[in-house]
Amino acid sequence: MNDDDRSEYRDVVTPPKNGERLHIAIIGSGSGAFAAAIRATEEGARVTMIEAGKVIGGTCVNVGCVPSKIQIRASQLAEYQRHNPFEGLSDREPEIDRRRIAAQQHARVAELRQAKYEKILGDNPAITVLRGHARFESADTLLVERHDGESRQVVADRILIATGASAMVPPIPGLQEVPYWTSDDAVFSEETPEHLIVIGSSVVAVEQAQAFRRLGSRVTVLARSTLLSSEDPDLGRGLMQAFRAEGIEVQEYTEARSVRFESGRFHLETSAGRLSSDRLLVATGRTPNTSKLSLERIGVETDQRGAIKVDEHLRTSVSNVYATGDCTDLPQLVYVAAAGGTRAAVNMTGGRARLDLSAMPKVIFTEPQVASVGLDEGQARIKGIETESRTLDLENVPRALANFETRGFIKLVAEAGSHHLLGAQILAPEAGEIVQTAALAIHNGMTVEELGDLLFPYLVHVEALKLCAQTFSKDVAKLSCCAG
Known part of the structure; x- marks a missing residue:
């Protein structure tokens, strides 16, 4: 791939009117959005970034990669104190202060958000941030409903959708009425539940299950099929053996049929019987944040999950509208979002960059x-x-x-x-x-x-x-x- 190859692509990239500087609107402020904004300004464009949330930076730095890896590392070190393979080193039960761990997580998140996101905005006058919810009025016009109640129209030569995804909540009877956790809640927990039930069996579910077990909780994982069912079967089998060796209970081919919450405890009816716990984590995947964008108004094509369909150049089905990250049908990985953002910016400014996922780790x-x-x-x-x-x-x-x-x-x-x-x-x-x-x-x-x-x-x-x-x-x- 050559990011600077601009041949055979101008037919889908219309020039700005009256010779003005190219204007790109980006919906979202996560890794994909920032990668696109930085590259677009390097190519001479001006950028309006629209963020609906309270903080910028998206999932990875705020509630995903960064805080979860701190939590996982803390749990790993706790486990090393309990059990180590060397005969000359004694084991002991670690003293764990969850509030201090959470405070350290928050501090590091704030530090990275400032250094990698807020400072970039302050140092780059070509990027303007607009707070509010954006939706399409036409293929080149967004209506942004600001937090102060006023609305503003944004007209752009190109628009990039990088709105990310949110925790998916499965349609389990009673679930909406109980105080369950998503991973956003669990990762900053200041408490150690006596018993945590995890609904889900993919990446977030298994990472959180092991972290909580090592931080002192009893953990039960409910897998609708097998552990890591989308991966090579040997990987799931091997991880399940490791989990069971640590005392993590994995119930395969088990579905939650109903949930209720009474006297501080969750009570689940499952296909394998009844379970109860003092905490419930729902980690069944993430849903693209696209439902409030009015994509149907301009004809942006999505799949059955609401994920925006993009080609290898990050183009949607609508000319001059691009998308990247977890709101698309690309793999939900932060480095894929960022790579997509950079390539989308190249393409929105006249290039022909391609996202190659053939060797995606x-x-x-x-x-x-x-x-x-x-x-x-x-x-x-x-x-x-x-x-x-x-x-x-x-x-x-x-x-x-x-x-x-x-x-x-x-x-x-x-x-x-x-x-x-x-x-x-x-x-x-x-x-x-x-x-x-x-x-x-x-x-x-x-x-x-x-x-x-x-x-x-x-x-x-x-x-x-x-x-x-x-x-x-x-x-x-x-x-x-x-x-x-």
């Missing part, structure tokens, strides 16, 4: 971590690609042995015959640090033989990729340490 911050990139065997089969795969248990990885942390595996999927690497699925400590090497290998069209022939440092977790690649042609159990 994903990470789930449990322990062991779950990471993947490219195709798994099932996805390759759907595409009609014949594959070969190898799985290497961590007991064959020197760093895992040295750390006494051998739970997990590395799986590599290659195209049969050519042996070009198609995908990697990883359940391992530091899987998020390992997966990017696999992403680079896929992006550069490497074969597993080429990957296995590279020099990797020793002792590091990422060496597991090299060893797994070598299993396509040899028995690594018969190699010495550092064998090239």
Whole structure:
């Protein structure tokens, strides 16, 4: 992809009237919105950013990535105090002050929001922020209902929708009448519930389940099918074994049928029986924030969830209207939103940038971590690609042995015959640090033989990729340490 390639694209990018500076309106102020705003001003445009919420910055910095990773790290360190693999180090029950942890989370969130969002606005006079709810009147006109009750019309040459998503609330009878948590609430909790029930089994659900267990709660996870059902089945099975070893109860193929709240406790009727707890976390995914934009007025196409359909250039079905991030049908990942925002800005200012997701890494911050990139065997089969795969248990990885942390595996999927690497699925400590090497290998069209022939440092977790690649042609159990 070449961000500066501006050929064959001006047919969908109309120039501003009367030679004025190009005006771009951006609905939202999260990572995708800011990436677009910064790039658009670098290309000479002026930007009006419209934010409906009380704070700028979107989900990631305010209630998502940043505070959740602080919470997860705190819980990890608490667990290390309880249980460690070394005979010469004594275990002890940690003293946990949830209020102080929450205060530290809030402080770091405020610090990053100021440095990475508010300061950028203050330093960039080409970006104007307008507070209020925006909706389309036409393809180039927005009506913004401001918080003071007044309305303002914004006319722009291009419009980018980057409104993000909100916690989805499933239609469980009684749920709307009870004080359940979403992840936005749970991540800043100042209390440790005696028993937390988690409805959901994907990324946020499993991360929060393990964090609360390690911070002192009993945890029950209700999975409608299996744990991490959208991932390679081996990843879900491996994580479930790790959860059960920690005392997290996972009830697969279990649905909540009704919920009520009495005397400070939640009472659930499920397909597997009755459950009760003092806290309930609903973590069943996120819904695109598009319902109040009046998209139907201008004909922006959405899917059944309300997600805006975009092409690889971030264009919607309406000329001069673009979209990025969790409000679209793109993967709900902050770095995808930001990459989409940058490319949308290039395209809105006359370029032809493309968003390539063929080597998109994903990470789930449990322990062991779950990471993947490219195709798994099932996805390759759907595409009609014949594959070969190898799985290497961590007991064959020197760093895992040295750390006494051998739970997990590395799986590599290659195209049969050519042996070009198609995908990697990883359940391992530091899987998020390992997966990017696999992403680079896929992006550069490497074969597993080429990957296995590279020099990797020793002792590091990422060496597991090299060893797994070598299993396509040899028995690594018969190699010495550092064998090239």
